[in-house]
Amino acid sequence: MPTFRTPTIVEDWTPQGSFINRRFWARNPYPARGVSVLKKDGAYKQVRDYDPDEAAAADAFYLGGVVYEVTDQEAADLSAAGYGEFIE
DSSP: OOEEEOOEEEOOOOOOSOHHHHHHHHHSOOOEEEOEEEEETTEEEEESSOOHHHHHHSSEEEOTTOEEEOOHHHHHHHIIIIIGGGBO
């Protein structure tokens, strides 16, 4: 069964402030943040901060940062929508 790993984004959120803060973040990578994927009326869209009501009303909802087992049909739909690189 194929798996779908939701997309991620790396945001540059370098803190301002003390030398120690700046030095710490200069030596450590920024964490990747999961991006949720929402399917409604056959169209997929990425949502960074999702609304629970919108997620409940969606045809399919994939919470960012999670790996999902999907059916072959879901994998084909996600690939057709441009998410093929996230399917294994």
